[in-house]
Each structure stands twice: as C-alpha cells, then as structure tokens.
Amino acid sequence: MNVGGGRNISGMHEYETQLAGLYEEYYDKIARYVYVHIGNKEEAKDIAGEVFLKALKSLKSYQDRGIPMQGWLFRIAHNLTVDYLRKMDKRRTVPIDSVVLAVSDNPIDAAERNIEFGRVTEAMKQLTTEQREVINLRFFGGLTSSEVGGILGKGDGAVREMQRAAIEKLRGIMGVEI
Amino acid sequence: MTDDFDRILDECIDRINRGANLADCLSDYPAYAEKLKPLLQSMHDVRKTYAFTPSADTKRQARQRFHAALDRQGRMPTPSLFLRVIRQPAVWATIAALVLAVISVLVIQPVLNPLTVVPSPEGNFAFLISDEPNDIGDFESLNVTISRVVLQGAGSLKRLEFTPETETIDLTQLQGEQSREIWRGNVPAGQYSHVYIYVSEGTGKLASTGQIVDVKLPSSKLHISMLFEVTDDTVTSFTFDITVVATGNNGKYILKPQIGESGARQEQEPLE
Numbered sequence: 001m002n003v004g005g006g007r008n009i010s011g012m013h014e015y016e017t018q019l020a021g022l023y024e025e026y027y028d029k030i031a032r033y034v035y036v037h038i039g040n041k042e043e044a045k046d047i048a049g050e051v052f053l054k055a056l057k058s059l060k061s062y063q064d065r066g067i068p069m070q071g072w073l074f075r076i077a078h079n080l081t082v083d084y085l086r087k088m089d090k091r092r093t094v095p096i097d098s099v100v101l102a103v104s105d106n107p108i109d110a111a112e113r114n115i116e117f118g119r120v121t122e123a124m125k126q127l128t129t130e131q132r133e134v135i136n137l138r139f140f141g142g143l144t145s146s147e148v149g150g151i152l153g154k155g156d157g158a159v160r161e162m163q164r165a166a167i168e169k170l171r172g173i174m175g176v177e178i
Numbered sequence: 179m180t181d182d183f184d185r186i187l188d189e190c191i192d193r194i195n196r197g198a199n200l201a202d203c204l205s206d207y208p209a210y211a212e213k214l215k216p217l218l219q220s221m222h223d224v225r226k227t228y229a230f231t232p233s234a235d236t237k238r239q240a241r242q243r244f245h246a247a248l249d250r251q252g253r254m255p256t257p258s259l260f261l262r263v264i265r266q267p268a269v270w271a272t273i274a275a276l277v278l279a280v281i282s283v284l285v286i287q288p289v290l291n292p293l294t295v296v297p298s299p300e301g302n303f304a305f306l307i308s309d310e311p312n313d314i315g316d317f318e319s320l321n322v323t324i325s326r327v328v329l330q331g332a333g334s335l336k337r338l339e340f341t342p343e344t345e346t347i348d349l350t351q352l353q354g355e356q357s358r359e360i361w362r363g364n365v366p367a368g369q370y371s372h373v374y375i376y377v378s379e380g381t382g383k384l385a386s387t388g389q390i391v392d393v394k395l396p397s398s399k400l401h402i403s404m405l406f407e408v409t410d411d412t413v414t415s416f417t418f419d420i421t422v423v424a425t426g427n428n429g430k431y432i433l434k435p436q437i438g439e440s441g442a443r444q445e446q447e448p449l450e
Binding site for chain 2: 057135167171
C-alpha cells in the first residue's frame, strides 16, 4: 500500500518513501537505459540496482537539485554508466561495438537479430552525444521532454527539436520498411 | 509549422511510451501521418532492438537489497554534531554520569513502564496492516498473530503500547493496496518516531504443496523508524506494511517490514 501522499513530517523520510515508490516503475527502464549505453544485460541489471542504492545514500543532495526524482535517478544512472565504461576501457576488455547477443536455439534468428542490433547500434553511434541521450531517455527511460530538459539543462522546445532531428537521422541511416 | 510537428511527434512518443499503438496516433493526425509514420516506425525499431526486461527473480533480489539498505538507513541516521562531539573520549568521560542519569529517567523508565492505551471506535489513531507482494504468491494462506504494537514517542512523548483488537490476520488477503485496520483508539497527540509490532506466531500454507510452514522473524519484532505526527482533531491512520520473502531455495521464509510502503496519513474528515 503506497502512502506516499501522507503527512510524514520528516523530509528525508518523505524522500525515502518517494524513492521506494519509484522502484517498481523505473528499475526496468533504468536497466534498459544502461543497456543501450553498455550493451551488456547482466551488467545493466546490476547497475540499475546500484542506482537505487546510490540514490538512497545521496538523498540529502537530492533536495537542492530541483528536478523530479526520476530525472535525478537517470543522472545517477548516467554517472554510473560512465564510471563503468571508464573501468572497462582501462581493463581493455570487450569493446561495446563488438558485444555479441546471446545465441538462441535458432541460429538463423540469432544471426538476424545480431545484424539488426549492429545496424541500430551503428545508427545510434552517428548521433551527437546529446541527441543519443535524448533518444535514450525518451525511448527507454520513458521520461517526458520536460523531464529530459531538466536533466540536460535545455528547454522543452529544444529537446523536442533535438528529438525530431535525431529520429530523422536514425531513419536516414537505418532506412524504414513501410 | 516545424514546431507544431515537433509537438505532435513528442505527444505520439509520450502516448507510445504509455502503451498506445502507432496506428492510433497516426489516425488522430491524418494531416501529419505521412511524415509521422517513418519516424515512429524508427522509434519502434530502436526500442525493439534494445528491448529486454530483467527477470522477476533478478528484480526481486535487487528490490530486497534496496529495501534492506532502506531499513538500515532508517535505523542508522547520520550522526548529528552532538553525537560526534560526545563520541570524543574526554568529553564522554566527563558527561558519562550525567548521560546515565538522563537515560535512566527518559529512556529506561518509559521502556519499563509504557503507557497502555485502550481501543475506542471514536479514537484519533488507527493502525492498519498491509502486505507488499514479494513471495506472498507462494502461499495459499499466511496467518500472522500480532500480540502487541508499540509506538515510541519522539522527544518527551512517552512510549505507549496497545493490543490489537484483531490479533490474527491472513497476509494473503492484504496484498498491494489492500489493508486491514487492527486497532483504533486514542493516543496522545505529538510526534512519534518508531513503530514496533510483536509477532508471536506466523504460519503459512504453501499453495504448491499444501505444506504448513512456520514463517520466522529475524527477531521477535518488526520495526519501522519513521517520524510521523498524531493530532487531536483528525484521525491519523498508520499502515504498517509487512512482506514475506524466501530466504533462498531452502523452503524457509521470513517476515520483514516494508518501510517504503508504510506510513501515516491524516483523514480529511475532522473529528467531532
């Protein structure tokens, strides 16, 4: 039973309740957001869990930021993703570009999915960093343009324009079957 | 014109994010459908390529880690400046006797002699139980007997306890938004900081096998640390959310408090 609308008088407890309430809705979305960046599902799930633990530890710093808590969670996700990619880069392990999808029972299906994954990933790489972030937060994070603007420090109109330009670019690179 | 199109595209993406399909959006904007369709199709392709949903088991494990951290944080608030000062050995040695005297008066005596409050249908405080679904689906029934509830007042407010009017509840009937009031009565107005429920027995019947299992507690009581206020002129309803979780693959279960789903709220209707 969610009682987040109650009158608990401690600000911290209110934030804790709010954070717990966001868990069910945003855990999957954050995992997908991270997956788009790193291309590894297992690590993406771990990082998504880490986002909520880190948010809990940092709740005091949230109070001064003035953005919706879900937007703040994606900022944490972004920072953890960057940290992860830096570590991977130092270890010189599997580069993101060469991540191979799990092989299914049907090798033809698996091959087709790998080709499609490569095609979309290649198209995403052609976007600017900001365009890619807008697409990721809108398509996978499920955030509104206003919330994305809060994270990126942009107005709603600028986000909408960037979004349209990004999708047109993706369409141009990927082609569309109509 | 471009701005209008950007807004329509944005609205369609919002609608698709909320579960609508592409065709619905196109039919609402026939003048833009030709331009919208390839862009929304690209969105669909990108989402499909990266689509994955973490398994329920993975999500449950992550949720348990999160709620364990939430519980720990509730029990261990950041030390105040005062606490950091008194942790200095020299300071401690000087004030130890005074602290012990204060503890004796303010803590030990109230603990030993909690104020017992009696139920009243016209009371200003209602206590409810709910159940956050974790592993409750494993059970056909899960009866939990609560022998007493203790509220710890903040500041000078005395610790008080009451015996639930309904002592045994079936948690399978209280999942999600469901809750059940187990006590209502008058409690002194003021701030309260901790709620304890003492569980004397937990017995469940497994849905898969019909086996009867004892459900344990990590200790004899469930505890939530949460500051809330009770007033004289409104009814404060406190919902204590309990969840049952499997401890592994050994067929054992424990009860845990769910701070994220628990809390107090004031009813809108003032008391006569």
